[in-house]
Amino acid sequence: MNPFFRDLERQLSTPSTLIVVGLLILSAVGIVATSATRPSVVERNVAITMMYSGEFEFSVFASDASGRPLAGDRITILLSDNNSSTPVGSAIGITPASGLLTLDIRAPLRGYQFSERSSLGGGLSTNLKAPPPNRVIPIVGIFSVAERGQLGLTNWILVSFPAPEGAFVSGLTIGYFSNDTALGGTGENYTVDLGAYRSIDSLVRFTLPAGVVAGYSLVLYLENASGGIQAKGYFGLGVLNAPVDQEGPAANPFLLWVEEMAVLILMAATVLGYVAYGRDRISGALDPVVALPLGRLQVPALRFASAALSLAIGITVAETALVVGLDRYLGVTLPAFLYGALWIGAFGEGLGMLALVFLLSHVIRSHAAVLAGGLSLAVVFTLLWGTVTFQVARLLGLSATVWGTASWQGSVGLLSPAAAALNPVAWGMEAEAPNGSRLLAQAPNPTLAAVALILWVVLPLVATSLLVRYRD
Amino acid sequence: MRLSKRYGRHDRAAVDDVSFSVAPGEIVGLVGLNGAGKSSTIRVAVGVSRATSGDVQVNGRSVTAEKAAASRDLGWVPENPIHDPNRRLEALLDYYAEMSGAPRGVDRQPSLEEWGILRLAQRPFRTLSMGERKRFALAVAACRDPEYYLLDEVFNGLDPAGIARVREWMLRERKGGRGLLVSSHQLRELQAMADRFVFIHEGRRIGEVAADHLPVSVQERLQIVFRPIDEAGLEILRKFGAIERSANGVVLSGRGFTAAAINRTLVNAGYEVERLEPTNPDLETYFLELLRQCE
Numbered sequence: 001m002n003p004f005f006r007d008l009e010r011q012l013s014t015p016s017t018l019i020v021v022g023l024l025i026l027s028a029v030g031i032v033a034t035s036a037t038r039p040s041v042v043e044r045n046v047a048i049t050m051m052y053s054g055e056f057e058f059s060v061f062a063s064d065a066s067g068r069p070l071a072g073d074r075i076t077i078l079l080s081d082n083n084s085s086t087p088v089g090s091a092i093g094i095t096p097a098s099g100l101l102t103l104d105i106r107a108p109l110r111g112y113q114f115s116e117r118s119s120l121g122g123g124l125s126t127n128l129k130a131p132p133p134n135r136v137i138p139i140v141g142i143f144s145v146a147e148r149g150q151l152g153l154t155n156w157i158l159v160s161f162p163a164p165e166g167a168f169v170s171g172l173t174i175g176y177f178s179n180d181t182a183l184g185g186t187g188e189n190y191t192v193d194l195g196a197y198r199s200i201d202s203l204v205r206f207t208l209p210a211g212v213v214a215g216y217s218l219v220l221y222l223e224n225a226s227g228g229i230q231a232k233g234y235f236g237l238g239v240l241n242a243p244v245d246q247e248g249p250a251a252n253p254f255l256l257w258v259e260e261m262a263v264l265i266l267m268a269a270t271v272l273g274y275v276a277y278g279r280d281r282i283s284g285a286l287d288p289v290v291a292l293p294l295g296r297l298q299v300p301a302l303r304f305a306s307a308a309l310s311l312a313i314g315i316t317v318a319e320t321a322l323v324v325g326l327d328r329y330l331g332v333t334l335p336a337f338l339y340g341a342l343w344i345g346a347f348g349e350g351l352g353m354l355a356l357v358f359l360l361s362h363v364i365r366s367h368a369a370v371l372a373g374g375l376s377l378a379v380v381f382t383l384l385w386g387t388v389t390f391q392v393a394r395l396l397g398l399s400a401t402v403w404g405t406a407s408w409q410g411s412v413g414l415l416s417p418a419a420a421a422l423n424p425v426a427w428g429m430e431a432e433a434p435n436g437s438r439l440l441a442q443a444p445n446p447t448l449a450a451v452a453l454i455l456w457v458v459l460p461l462v463a464t465s466l467l468v469r470y471r472d
Numbered sequence: 473m474r475l476s477k478r479y480g481r482h483d484r485a486a487v488d489d490v491s492f493s494v495a496p497g498e499i500v501g502l503v504g505l506n507g508a509g510k511s512s513t514i515r516v517a518v519g520v521s522r523a524t525s526g527d528v529q530v531n532g533r534s535v536t537a538e539k540a541a542a543s544r545d546l547g548w549v550p551e552n553p554i555h556d557p558n559r560r561l562e563a564l565l566d567y568y569a570e571m572s573g574a575p576r577g578v579d580r581q582p583s584l585e586e587w588g589i590l591r592l593a594q595r596p597f598r599t600l601s602m603g604e605r606k607r608f609a610l611a612v613a614a615c616r617d618p619e620y621y622l623l624d625e626v627f628n629g630l631d632p633a634g635i636a637r638v639r640e641w642m643l644r645e646r647k648g649g650r651g652l653l654v655s656s657h658q659l660r661e662l663q664a665m666a667d668r669f670v671f672i673h674e675g676r677r678i679g680e681v682a683a684d685h686l687p688v689s690v691q692e693r694l695q696i697v698f699r700p701i702d703e704a705g706l707e708i709l710r711k712f713g714a715i716e717r718s719a720n721g722v723v724l725s726g727r728g729f730t731a732a733a734i735n736r737t738l739v740n741a742g743y744e745v746e747r748l749e750p751t752n753p754d755l756e757t758y759f760l761e762l763l764r765q766c767e
Contacts, residue, residue: 006570015558284554288612291518292572293544472522 011306016275021314024268028318032325071097266378269350273357276307281361311350352456359460362467475526486512488675494651501666502655509675510655518548547613551624553605557598587611602629620651663755693751697721698743
């Protein structure tokens with residue numbers, strides 16, 4: 001019988017392998033199921049329609065990051081004088097099943113501030129210039145911060161704000177400020193000249209000095225066809241160091257799966273590598289196999305191949321759970337290349353981890369040390385990779401990040417080198433999302449990541465083969 | 473051939489320039505103290521360890537350069553057999569046989585039965601006693617029907633029935649043209665079977681002797697029981713060699729005497745000889761003599 005298939009059969013019938021692959025699949029299903037049913041509370045797409053005709057009419061649409069209506073959101077609108085900040089009126093309502101709530105506040109004709117608060121967290125505020133008398137000026141803002149992220153000191157957000165009828169968006173300023181300083185204070189402003197766009201659908205990137213704990217704001221300029229500024233909105237947004245569980249992307253099943261499975265897959269690879277090779281190598285149970293009519297390098301190669309195939313099966317089934325889960329819970333079908341990139345990325349990193357465990361098994365003759373060392377490296381590689389890449393790139397004077405747009409919701413490769421290297425966004429691929437909106441994503445330098453991934457897989461394997469050939 | 477094995481760069485060589493051969497149809501005993509390098513020699517010979525220098529040739533094929541081909545003709549029984557602790561014996565035997573290229577579906581039960589462990593076929597390896605592990609290792613080594621066997625302390629842990637079974641098997645394999653290299657501290661057992669002995673001390677080969685030549689190499693010993701045992705009788709025996717009292721008689725050591733001459737002399741002197749039993753020149757004595765010469 002072919003030794004490759006025989007060893008694969010041995011690996012796949014090992015209880016430890018079945019348990020590890022089973023846990024991997026269970027985790028994947030669990031992540032999709034729990035995240036798909038968890039409402040996104042902060043990352044609401046708030047749509048405000050304001051019309052003035054003797055009274056202000058506000059329409060608020062609360063939805064989660066996937067666009068599903070959020071019912072039961074208690075909305076408070078407060079209108080106050082633009083100069084004196086004296087309250088003029090307020091209205092409170094709870095969003096129905098449709099997520100759409102209309103609130104009216106009567107107020108005299110002049111400029112106002114308005115603020116909106118949601119019981120689910122977050123909020124929106126703006127200063128409004130008074131429109132000309134007896135004229136209805138609809139200012140429609142479907143404002144969203146669809147994505148937000150940080151890599152090292154670089155922050156990025158994606159904003160979307162279609163201009164109302166008869167007006168266009170002429171500019172956008174984003175500024176950061178410390179928690180106790182208003183926009184325009186000590187912070188720095190970044191102005192994006194958008195020209196005569198009908199809408200904003202743009203990525204804004206800015207760098208904060210180290211140690212700054214800041215919020216950020218957007219200043220939006222709306223102009224009419226004659227060029228006069230009709231409205232200038234100040235949108236106070238979240239604080240950059242807000243807890244992760246209040247962030248929108250965390251509620252996205254795809255991103256959650258990617259981020260959490262990244263470390264789980266590497267930990268699974270560690271255990272699979274130990275079961276396939278390290279355990280037998282350290283205990284001496286590999287010796288009778290080496291004594292068989294096989295080449296010296298053939299034994300570790302066979303064990304590596306069977307562990308890799310076990311891992312591939314686990315990742316494939318786990319990702320299938322993601323695909324089915326997304327389709328079932330969200331009704332979203334993401335592009336095939338995204339799943340392909342995700343699979344290859346996860347598998348590539350898994351191979352790297354397997355190779356490391358094989359090497360560890362040769363230099364450490366302790367079961368506990370190999371397992372603990374492997375699991376620690378798995379965590380380090382997944383959780384710290386972005387930071388490491390960023391710092392290495394800075395040291396080398398290279399670009400640490402690349403930017404692009406993609407059709408899918410979020411980036412694959414924020415945390416891991418393989419996913420970064422294979423991230424279609426990193427290579428500038430772009431397509432329309434199923435819901436028609438374009439999203440943007442960030443990834444570490446793909447070339448650096450690709451080189452790192454190759455070295456991660458190849459170097460331990462080369463070192464292991466040298467040890468097998470010349471030291472054992 | 474001129475085999476050396478060094479585990480650390482600055483450590484003493486476990487095997488130092490050792491050369492010997494094992495021919496088909498021959499049992500070669502590998503004799504040495506603990507840590508002498510017997511197991512290291514065997515591990516290098518089967519390809520589990522790599523030689524620091526030198527090489528092992530199996531039917532003209534190098535274990536270093538043509539490991540897969542050379543290993544096809546080798547069966548190994550390690551001193552302390554270790555296998556996947558959770559696998560059942562039958563599954564393990566299937567695995568080793570099929571990894572060696574054997575077809576699937578071959579009934580392994582006869583192999584287990586031959587070594588008296590058929591009743592353990594469905595037990596995981598970790599539940600086996602030392603002797604049962606040895607029997608299983610023998611089944612693994614024999615399942616490929618190799619031309620040469622390398623058996624490391626093969627009698628350790630075996631019960632008397634197991635030792636007898638292994639002894640019979642070794643003699644049968646020799647008769648079938650197999651070559652066997654056997655390391656063991658049970659020198660009487662080894663002496664009863666081996667055709668040749670290779671002696672190793674501190675990693676070096678210190679001697680080699682054919683079993684046929686062993687008697688002339690060492691002092692002959694004669695166990696003598698006669699009555700009465702008195703000083704005059706002992707004085708007669710001292711003329712033939714050194715004597716030492718045993719429980720019920722005397723042990724005579726020396727060269728050039730025969731049992732017949734001793735018997736005749738004692739009877740002529742009026743003693744009643746109850747027993748005259750030549751003690752075989754033993755391997756142990758020869759080995760210890762060699763060690764003394766080395767030091």
